[in-house]
Amino acid sequence: MESVEVFTTEGKGRGLKAQKEFLPGDVIFAEPAYAAVVFDSLTHVICHTCFKRQERLHRCGQCKFAYYCDRTCQRAAWLNHKNECSAIKRHGKAPTENIRLAARILWKMEREGSGLSEGCLVSIEELQNHVESFGEDEKKELRADVESFLEFWPPHCQQFGMQLISHIFGVISCNGFTLSDQRGLQAVGVGIFPNLCQANHDCWPNCTVVFNNGNIRSLPQKIYSFLLPSLAQKKTPNSIFLLKTGFSPCYLKKISSDALTNTEGMTPNPPSADMVKEVIQFSKDTLEKINEARMEGQYHEVVKLCRDCLKKQEPVLGDTNIYLLRILSIASEVLSYLQMFEEAADYAKRMVDGYLKIYHPNNAQLGMAVMRAGVTHWHAGLIEAGHGLICKAYAILLITHGPSHPITKDLEVMRVQTEMELRMFQQNEFMYYKMREAALKNQKIQVMPEPSNENAPSLFHKKE
Numbered sequence: 001m002e003s004v005e006v007f008t009t010e011g012k013g014r015g016l017k018a019q020k021e022f023l024p025g026d027v028i029f030a031e032p033a034y035a036a037v038v039f040d041s042l043t044h045v046i047c048h049t050c051f052k053r054q055e056r057l058h059r060c061g062q063c064k065f066a067y068y069c070d071r072t073c074q075r076a077a078w079l080n081h082k083n084e085c086s087a088i089k090r091h092g093k094a095p096t097e098n099i100r101l102a103a104r105i106l107w108k109m110e111r112e113g114s115g116l117s118e119g120c121l122v123s124i125e126e127l128q129n130h131v132e133s134f135g136e137d138e139k140k141e142l143r144a145d146v147e148s149f150l151e152f153w154p155p156h157c158q159q160f161g162m163q164l165i166s167h168i169f170g171v172i173s174c175n176g177f178t179l180s181d182q183r184g185l186q187a188v189g190v191g192i193f194p195n196l197c198q199a200n201h202d203c204w205p206n207c208t209v210v211f212n213n214g215n216i217r218s219l220p221q222k223i224y225s226f227l228l229p230s231l232a233q234k235k236t237p238n239s240i241f242l243l244k245t246g247f248s249p250c251y252l253k254k255i256s257s258d259a260l261t262n263t264e265g266m267t268p269n270p271p272s273a274d275m276v277k278e279v280i281q282f283s284k285d286t287l288e289k290i291n292e293a294r295m296e297g298q299y300h301e302v303v304k305l306c307r308d309c310l311k312k313q314e315p316v317l318g319d320t321n322i323y324l325l326r327i328l329s330i331a332s333e334v335l336s337y338l339q340m341f342e343e344a345a346d347y348a349k350r351m352v353d354g355y356l357k358i359y360h361p362n363n364a365q366l367g368m369a370v371m372r373a374g375v376t377h378w379h380a381g382l383i384e385a386g387h388g389l390i391c392k393a394y395a396i397l398l399i400t401h402g403p404s405h406p407i408t409k410d411l412e413v414m415r416v417q418t419e420m421e422l423r424m425f426q427q428n429e430f431m432y433y434k435m436r437e438a439a440l441k442n443q444k445i446q447v448m449p450e451p452s453n454e455n456a457p458s459l460f461h462k463k464e
Contacts, residue, residue, distance in 0.1 A: 024362060025399040028207060029195065034124065035080070035104040036179060036191030040097050046181065046188045048081070049073035053181045053188070063088040083107045087154050095152045098145055101176070101190060102168045103152065110158045120194045127197050129170025138173070145169050171197075177209065208364055210401050271316045279316045283309060283323035290330060299334050306331035320354045328354070329369075332376060341380035348373035352389070367396030371411060378418055381436060383425050387418035 038046045046053055048066045050073055057067035058074065063085040068074040084103060088094050095103075105124060116123050134142060146165055153159075175197040178187040196209060271279075286309040293301040309327050317324045328351040335344035352366075352373045359366040374389030394411040401408050425432040 025402060031193050031195050033179075033191035034120070034194055035101055035108055036189055037097050037100045037104065038189045039187070042188050043067065043094070047073050049077040051179050051181060051188050053186070060085060062086075063094070065094045080104055080108070083154070083157065087152060090154060091152050095148055096145075097190060098169065098172055099149050099152055101172055101192070102145070102149055102165070105168055105171075105192060106153075106160055106165075107157070109160075122194050122198055124171065124192070124194060125164070125167070127171045127175055127194060129167045130174045131166060131170040134170075142166060142169055142173075208362075208400055210364060210405070275316055279312055280323060282312055283317075283327065287323075287326065294334075299338055302334045303331065303338070303340075306334070319350070320357050325351055325354045332372070336372075336376050336379070339379075341376055342382075345373070345377045345380040345382060345385075348376045349385075362396060362399045364397070364400035367393050367400055368407075370396065371407070374418075375414070378414070381433065383418060383421050383432070387415075387422045390414050390418055 036051070038048050038051065043065065044059075044067055045057070046067070047057060047069045049068055052069060054069055058070065060066040060068070060074070060081070065088050066077070066081055066085070068077060084100065084107070087103065094100065109124065114123060114125055131139075131142065146162065146169065149165060149169075171192065172190070175192060176190045177193055177196065179189040179191055180186060181188045199207065286305055290302050290305050293299075293305065306327050310324075310331070313321070313324045313327065328347045332344045332348040332351060335341070335347065348369075352369055355363075355366050355369050370389050371393035374386050374391075374393055376386075377383075377389060378386030380386070390411060394408070394415050397405070397408045397411060403409075421432065421436075424435070
């Protein structure tokens with residue numbers, strides 16, 4: 001079963017009740033998942049044990065639902081999959097991820113009892129569920145989940161009361177942590193980590209959580225989690241502070257009401273509240289259209305929607321507004337996919353500039369955004385800016401992900417490559433672009449005479 005590590009991002013570990021002084025990137029604790037499942041949409045491409053993406057996975061011969069890297073992963077999963085396997089066969093199909101996760105939690109409680117499991121500081125029953133604060137739509141979804149669960153739950157297994165079942169779904173809703181694949185680039189599943197659930201929310205926290213080769217890491221120095229679970233637990237006198245969403249709730253509230261453009265030297269009068277409200281609604285509507293277009297693979301339509309939305313947003317919304325940043329992120333991502341790198345780089349830079357005003361310097365989500373912007377600039381031929389952004393991203397992810405994480409290793413390779421290319425660019429800009437053009441076309445280099453009497457220096461040197 002995969003696990004997580006909690007790291008500090010702040011030198012002295014603010015608020016941490018420990019005798020040692022933590023350094024940025026130190027692991028405070030690592031915790032295995034109490035229970036975890038793969039997302040519904042990825043069940044056939046992600047290993048159900050290690051959550052790694054593999055090209056060829058082996059399917060469970062019994063339920064035909066679960067997939068594994070090999071027999072090692074399949075054997076490791078059997079304790080948690082055994083009951084699930086027979087239940088899926090009896091039910092005729094696999095239920096949704098929430099039902100499967102709730103079932104795995106209750107099967108574990110059936111095996112081990114409802115008290116504290118090994119290594120857990122709090123039992124599942126003691127976790128907060130916040131069911132009492134659910135809105136009508138959430139309550140309706142909860143009732144539907146409970147009904148689906150009762151249809152799936154085998155009659156021969158231990159029967160649990162409705163109150164406990166509802167509690168489990170509430171815990172999943174407000175305490176579930178998303179899990180990433182081995183490269184950390186895609187959310188592939190959801191799990192429950194009881195100890196991690198006890199960490200307090202803080203808008204400028206001292207720890208982060210990273211799913212790192214089977215570990216959730218926590219770092220000393222104020223950090224944010226790049227994982228995307230629900231809002232944090234109620235405040236308790238714990239000493240670790242995490243931000244469990246991409247943006248803090250208080251910040252989201254602030255940018256919703258403080259959505260005006262920075263008016264320094266730009267416009268004499270700020271936009272009216274009605275105009276802001278109109279643009280926010282237009283942004284929401286556009287995001288829905290973008291999602292539909294992306295699902296249909298209409299990427300040029302996505303670009304058009306983003307450009308039109310940005311024209312409406314730019315005179316009204318501030319550069320840290322969440323809707324503006326979201327559109328910039330999508331535009332950069334899709335344009336990069338379409339290999340329109342120069343425009344993508346411009347949007348990526350604006351997105352990073354906004355993130356730098358929001359996030360702590362050692363923020364994992366900031367690091368990922370800077371990395372993407374660096375790669376985009378690199379592909380656009382903007383080697384100086386690209387190398388600088390890649391170096392910045394590498395420095396952040398060394399802390400948030402650690403040196404052994406696949407993304408950090410990839411960034412190290414990119415840093416070395418862009419450093420070499422930057423030296424080439426600085427020595428002979430003309431030769432650099434000719435080599436780049438040839439490499440992109442996968443052709444032999446045919447260098448035309450440069451409009452200069454100077455001979456081109458030797459540019460390639462074996463790196464020591």
